[in-house]
Amino acid sequence: MIEIKNLTKVYKLSKKKMQELKTKETIKRAADNISLTARPGEIYGLLGPNGAGKTTTLRCVATLLKPSEGSVSVCGYDTITQGEEVRKNICLLTNEIKLDPHFSPKYMFQFFGKLHGVDDETIEKRRKELFDYFGISEFENKKIEELSTGMKQKASIAVSLVHDPKVVIFDEPTSGLDIITARNVTDLLLKLRDEGKLVIISTHIMSEAEKLCDRIGVIIDGKKVIEGTLNEILEATQAKDLEDAFFDLYKEHHKEEK
Numbered sequence: 001m002i003e004i005k006n007l008t009k010v011y012k013l014s015k016k017k018m019q020e021l022k023t024k025e026t027i028k029r030a031a032d033n034i035s036l037t038a039r040p041g042e043i044y045g046l047l048g049p050n051g052a053g054k055t056t057t058l059r060c061v062a063t064l065l066k067p068s069e070g071s072v073s074v075c076g077y078d079t080i081t082q083g084e085e086v087r088k089n090i091c092l093l094t095n096e097i098k099l100d101p102h103f104s105p106k107y108m109f110q111f112f113g114k115l116h117g118v119d120d121e122t123i124e125k126r127r128k129e130l131f132d133y134f135g136i137s138e139f140e141n142k143k144i145e146e147l148s149t150g151m152k153q154k155a156s157i158a159v160s161l162v163h164d165p166k167v168v169i170f171d172e173p174t175s176g177l178d179i180i181t182a183r184n185v186t187d188l189l190l191k192l193r194d195e196g197k198l199v200i201i202s203t204h205i206m207s208e209a210e211k212l213c214d215r216i217g218v219i220i221d222g223k224k225v226i227e228g229t230l231n232e233i234l235e236a237t238q239a240k241d242l243e244d245a246f247f248d249l250y251k252e253h254h255k256e257e258k
């Protein structure tokens with residue numbers, strides 16, 4: 001389970017960042033009093049526009065950022081005081097994660113498996129399962145630098161799952177992938193969910209949220225403005241689809257801000 005309670009993350013802004021964000025404020029509340037609970041066996045989606053605070057929230061869950069206020073717990077462990085326990089139970093995926101280009105997927109899988117303390121037999125069993133699933137077995141001994149972008153991404157995902165984490169955190173799972181590879185990845189997330197894992201993702205793609213997520217939390221300007229299943233959100237907003245619901249919520253939020 002992931003429990004986020006009143007999470008606020010404030011960044012100090014450099015002069016450059018102030019110009020970039022076109023603001024006179026010297027701080028940015030990237031996450032502003034966000035609370036949410038995500039449970040095993042569901043895919044929870046953080047849906048929001050660029051700069052909404054999705055990555056910030058996920059990085060707080062993954063222990064990479066310390067909340068300015070509030071708390072986050074994962075599988076009952078506090079991300080600040082029990083970071084190591086949290087990290088044993090999670091994997092964080094982003095499209096920026098790169099494997100060392102000089103090594104092969106097979107070597108990287110074994111290396112990270114050992115790093116996580118997984119025994120050799122289990123490493124081999126999982127490697128076979130995941131490499132077969134992603135169709136990387138044929139390329140397992142090639143250098144990563146020789147693989148296509150999609151193959152690299154699939155190899156990174158396989159490697160990140162070597163310790164069979166209970167919680168899978170994925171920042172924009174399909175960003176930069178072609179339609180076939182993207183489907184491979186979303187199918188895997190559904191499979192992991194069906195195995196009882198907790199999957200939490202961020203996305204700005206409405207159709208991805210609609211198709212993939214069991215529950216959606218819409219984040220605008222660091223605030224969670226609505227949460228629920230697709231049907232609950234459509235009912236609450238009286239919109240015909242998620243895109244319309246999103247625009248209504250966006251307009252409403254900016255009206256309140258003025």
Ligand SMILES: Nc1ncnc2c1ncn2[C@@H]1O[C@H](COP(=O)(O)OP(=O)(O)OP(=O)(O)O)[C@@H](O)[C@H]1O
Nearest residue numbers: 011012013017028030049050051052053054055056
């Ligand atoms: N290290 C940082 N220092 C200052 N401001 C930051 C920093 N990281 C993020 N921000 C700002 O915080 C806000 C939230 O950023 P975040 O990356 O969490 O958004 P996001 O929802 O993931 O956006 P995107 O869809 O573009 O990935 C943005 O305004 C961003 O410019």
Ligand SMILES: [Mg+2]
Nearest residue numbers: 054055056171
């Ligand atoms: Mg982001």
